[in-house]
Amino acid sequence: MSAPLSTASRAAAAERPAPKFWRVLARVVYRDLKLELRSREALQAMVFYALLIIVIFSFAFDAGQELTSHVGGALLWVAFLFAGLVALDRVFLRELPEASLLGFQISPASRTALLAGKFASSFLLMTAVELLLLPLFAIFFNPPPEARWGAIVLVLLAGTWALAASGTYFSALSLHTRYRTLLLPLLLLPLAIPAIVSMVQATQHLLDGRGMVGYWLRLLIGFDILYTTLGLVLADAVMQTE
Amino acid sequence: MLDCRGVTRFFGPWPALREVSFRLPAGALVLLLGPNGAGKSTLLHILAGALRASDGQVEIEGIAIGEARARQRVGLLAHRSLLHPDLTVRENLAHYAALYGFPGAEVAAGLARVRADSFADVPVGELSQGMRQKAALARALLHSPQVLLLDEAFSSLDHRTVEEMRGILQAFRAEGRTILASTHSEGQLSDFADGALELDRGRLVQGRGCMEAGR
Numbered sequence: 001m002s003a004p005l006s007t008a009s010r011a012a013a014a015e016r017p018a019p020k021f022w023r024v025l026a027r028v029v030y031r032d033l034k035l036e037l038r039s040r041e042a043l044q045a046m047v048f049y050a051l052l053i054i055v056i057f058s059f060a061f062d063a064g065q066e067l068t069s070h071v072g073g074a075l076l077w078v079a080f081l082f083a084g085l086v087a088l089d090r091v092f093l094r095e096l097p098e099a100s101l102l103g104f105q106i107s108p109a110s111r112t113a114l115l116a117g118k119f120a121s122s123f124l125l126m127t128a129v130e131l132l133l134l135p136l137f138a139i140f141f142n143p144p145p146e147a148r149w150g151a152i153v154l155v156l157l158a159g160t161w162a163l164a165a166s167g168t169y170f171s172a173l174s175l176h177t178r179y180r181t182l183l184l185p186l187l188l189l190p191l192a193i194p195a196i197v198s199m200v201q202a203t204q205h206l207l208d209g210r211g212m213v214g215y216w217l218r219l220l221i222g223f224d225i226l227y228t229t230l231g232l233v234l235a236d237a238v239m240q241t242e
Numbered sequence: 243m244l245d246c247r248g249v250t251r252f253f254g255p256w257p258a259l260r261e262v263s264f265r266l267p268a269g270a271l272v273l274l275l276g277p278n279g280a281g282k283s284t285l286l287h288i289l290a291g292a293l294r295a296s297d298g299q300v301e302i303e304g305i306a307i308g309e310a311r312a313r314q315r316v317g318l319l320a321h322r323s324l325l326h327p328d329l330t331v332r333e334n335l336a337h338y339a340a341l342y343g344f345p346g347a348e349v350a351a352g353l354a355r356v357r358a359d360s361f362a363d364v365p366v367g368e369l370s371q372g373m374r375q376k377a378a379l380a381r382a383l384l385h386s387p388q389v390l391l392l393d394e395a396f397s398s399l400d401h402r403t404v405e406e407m408r409g410i411l412q413a414f415r416a417e418g419r420t421i422l423a424s425t426h427s428e429g430q431l432s433d434f435a436d437g438a439l440e441l442d443r444g445r446l447v448q449g450r451g452c453m454e455a456g457r
Contacts, residue, residue: 016385018310019343027340035328094326098366103324103381105292107341108310240294 018108021116028117029124035094036125042090046129050083051136058140068143073204076137077159077196083133084126084160088167089184091122092175101175104239111239112232115172119231123164130156146209155206155213158220159199165227166192172238195223243268244289244389244420249298251284251444258284259444261298266420268388271411271434274424276441282424285441286391289422290318302389314342317387319395323378327367331358331377334366335384342385352384356410372403379407383414390414392423396430404430 036042057075061067068075095101104114134149134156167188174183189196202216244266251259259281266272276282287293289300291313305312318324325334335353336346353359358380361373369377375395382390390411396404412434415421422439423431440448 015311016314016343018314019341023343024341027337031326031329031337034333035326039328097327098325099320099322100324100326102287102292102318102320102322103338104341106290106313106316106318107338108313108343109341110310240292 018110021110021113024109024113025117025120028114029121032091032094032118032121033124036121041094042087042125043129045086046083046125047132049086050079050129050133053079053082054133054137054140064142068141069208071204072141072143072207073200073202075141076134076203076207077200079133079137080126080130080156080160081163081196083129084122084163084167085185085188087122087125087129088164088171088188089181091118091168092171093180096175112235115168115235115239116232118172119164119168119228122168123160126160126164127157130160143207144209148206148209151213152203152206155199155202155217155220158217158224159195159203161224162195162199162220162227163188163192165224165231166195169227169231169234169238195220195227198223243301243303244422245299245301245304246285246289247299247301249285249288249295249300251281251288251293252296257444259288259295259441262441262444262446263298264439264446264449266389266422268420269415269418270436271415271421271423271431273431273435273438274422274441275438276424279443280441281444282441283393284444286318286320286393286422286424289389290316290391292318314385315388317382317385317390318393319375319379319382319390320393321395321397323366323374323381325366325374325377325381328365330363330365331369331380332362334377335381338381338384344385349384352380355383356380357406372399375399375403376407379410383410387419389420389422392421392425394424396425408434 092101105111131153167184170184170187174180174187177183198216198220202213202220205213205216246265247263249259249262250257262285274282274285284293288295289307291307300307302312302315305315307313307316325331329337332349332353335349339346339349350359353362356376356379358373358376361369361377366374366377396407399407408431411421425431437450438448439446
């Protein structure tokens with residue numbers, strides 16, 4: 001038989017304050033990354049897809065400094081975009097088998113914090129894979145020596161932030177639809193095109209050593225702020241969708 | 243005290259619930275009856291705060307369910323566990339402890355409460371259906387809710403597990419807490435239920451026992 005709680009304990013339990021935003025966010029990130037490191041489902045698929053694209057392009061286009069200085073940015077982001085879609089597809093899908101998302105929804109935790117946590121774990125996962133693949137891209141595509149790698153990493157972070165912020169929102173939105181895997185890129189990519197153009201242009205300028213990325217980087221950061229704000233403002237509505 | 247007033251819910255143009263009203267006192271165990279598609283799960287999801295009603299209000303001890311303080315007072319045990327299959331029972335409960343804003347140290351007491359400590363470190367996906375549902379009960383009771391909602395919680399469980407869970411629920415109710423249990427038939431909990439609500443095509447067609455039901 002279960003141990004009964006005293007009246008005082010029950011009252012204390014009922015009056016417990018709702019958990020703080022940052023604690024919920026950190027907990028969601030911790031849990032999601034733990035699950036991913038345990039199963040490596042998304043991680044393996046992301047590395048495989050991105051590596052496959054890099055290898056195919058490097059052989060198809062006879063990769064060298066001239067090609068990389070012209071289209072290297074686009075090739076790099078095609079690989080990262082496909083890898084990112086795998087992560088974004090999985091971020092809510094892993095909650096379906098035992099309806100664990102319903103557990104989130106009925107808890108007193110802020111739904112905005114839940115969505116922000118999902119965004120943060122997607123961002124960290126995508127960034128880790130991109131940082132792993134960036135040296136391989138350099139090996140396969142032999143970019144010019146004047147390429148500015150430090151700034152490329154900065155653009156990579158800003159670009160990944162934009163994709164993760166908008167992608168997490170649409171992943172939640174399409175979760176209960178019949179063709180969710182198809183719907184996610186259909187919703188995400190048209191909206192993300194301005195950010196994708198910015199990240200490709202900025203990366204391209206840095207790969208060929210021109211280094212004039214101020215405009216594109218500012219535009220990209222603007223999209224980061226826009227997508228993040230919209231996602232957080234609409235989080236409560238999208239997390240209730242069924 | 244659970245107070246449901248004029249709750250209506252539409253999915254697109256289709257009404258799943260129409261003006262459902264009732265009030266359950268503390269310490270009551272009430273069955274929610276009705277055929278498939280009657281709106282039982284929709285009603286329970288609204289009462290738990292997972293879904294918004296298109297119209298009407300739900301209050302737990304006078305607090306609207308939209309507020310975090312009200313959700314702190316409700317637990318939901320569904321036919322699925324709401325636990326992640328790749329995490330152990332203890333890891334899942336530690337996660338829920340964080341979502342409800344209390345320290346993970348209370349997880350051990352929650353496991354002991356439903357006698358789930360023997361399989362606490364086994365991934366949920368590797369548990370039998372009965373063990374999984376006991377783990378789910380530990381999750382639903384972890385934050386000591388005032389109201390427990392059961393959504394077909396005993397379906398596909400063997401007799402022994404049902405008896406064990408009935409004992410836990412009786413103790414829970416003896417503490418003055420409320421239980422609303424949806425089921426197809428009155429079988430498993432009818433002998434200690436105080437009353438029943440019956441839904442048909444989204445309407446409350448019958449209310450009997452200790453609760454106040456009406457339009």
